[in-house]
Amino acid sequence: xxxxxxxxxxxxxxxxxxxxxxxxxxxxxxxxxxxxxxxxxxxxxxxxxxxxxxxxxxxxxxxxxxxxxxxxxxxxxxxxxxxxxxxxxxxxxxxxxxxxxxxxxxxxxxxxxxxxxxxxxxxxxxxxxxxxxxxxxxxxxxxxxxxxxxxxxxxxxxxxxxxxxxxxxxxxxxxxxxxxxxxxx
Numbered sequence: 001x002x003x004x005x006x007x008x009x010x011x012x013x014x015x016x017x018x019x020x021x022x023x024x025x026x027x028x029x030x031x032x033x034x035x036x037x038x039x040x041x042x043x044x045x046x047x048x049x050x051x052x053x054x055x056x057x058x059x060x061x062x063x064x065x066x067x068x069x070x071x072x073x074x075x076x077x078x079x080x081x082x083x084x085x086x087x088x089x090x091x092x093x094x095x096x097x098x099x100x101x102x103x104x105x106x107x108x109x110x111x112x113x114x115x116x117x118x119x120x121x122x123x124x125x126x127x128x129x130x131x132x133x134x135x136x137x138x139x140x141x142x143x144x145x146x147x148x149x150x151x152x153x154x155x156x157x158x159x160x161x162x163x164x165x166x167x168x169x170x171x172x173x174x175x176x177x178x179x180x181x182x183x184x185x
Contacts (some may be wrong), residue, residue, distance in 0.1 A: 021047055021054075029060060037064050054083035063094055071102045092116040094124050107134045124153040128160050135163070140170055158184045 001012040024043055044061045046183035051057065062077030075098060084175035096112035103140045110133060116126035131146030144167045150160045165180030 004160045017050070020086075021051060022142055025057065032060060032063040035067075037068055053084050055081045055088045055091065058084065059088055059091040059094065062091070066094065066098055066102075071098050087119050089123055090119050091124065092119070093123070093129065096129055097128070100129070100133050106137055109133055122153050122161065123161055124157055125151070128157065128163065131160075131163060135167065136169075140167060144169065172182060 002118070003012075005048065012150035012183075023130060025046055028040045028043040028047065031037075031043065037047045041064060044057055044064075047054065047057045048061070058077045058081035062074040062081060062082075063088055065077060066074035075095070078091045078095050078098075081088050082095070087090075092112045093116050093144045096109040096116070098109075099112065100109035103109075110130060113126045113133070116123050120126075127146050127150035130141040131150065133148060134140075144164070145158050147163050147167065150157065151164065154160070161180050161184035165177045168177035
């Protein structure tokens with residue numbers, strides 16, 4: 001709560017409420033991970049009612065809606081997540097995923113992914129997603145470079161390993177493709 005008194009800003013932080021919300025948020029995340037979406041959304045609706053400016057609450061809600069097939073609802077919540085925190089990398093990546101996968105708009109997806117990478121150059125998932133979209137657009141060499149950057153950050157991420165196997169296969173290097181596939185497994 002922020003108030004102005006005698007020309008001074010006074011900020012009050014309700015630590016007890018924050019702690020209680022953390023427990024509820026963690027519960028909502030566990031429910032979402034177990035695909036108990038209706039229960040997770042109930043918890044998140046309560047959290048959003050109490051704290052509509054929390055970017056992560058909107059991001060998780062948007063991710064649930066996307067998983068349920070409501071891409072427009074997901075986009076709306078992700079926009080709210082980014083409105084409250086334009087540096088929310090997970091929201092940026094989710095927006096990119098929705099535009100790439102469901103809207104077939106790779107150019108817009110790349111804008112979101114590249115913003116996530118600008119904010120966090122170590123975001124191997126965003127780098128991996130950029131690589132995948134470039135490959136799908138026929139830009140194999142550029143996509144491969146993004147996969148290699150992602151690999152440098154996280155050498156055990158199976159999606160990157162699998163993608164490098166696919167690239168090797170596209171390049172006609174079956175032995176290398178097989179080796180990447182084994183690493184992915």
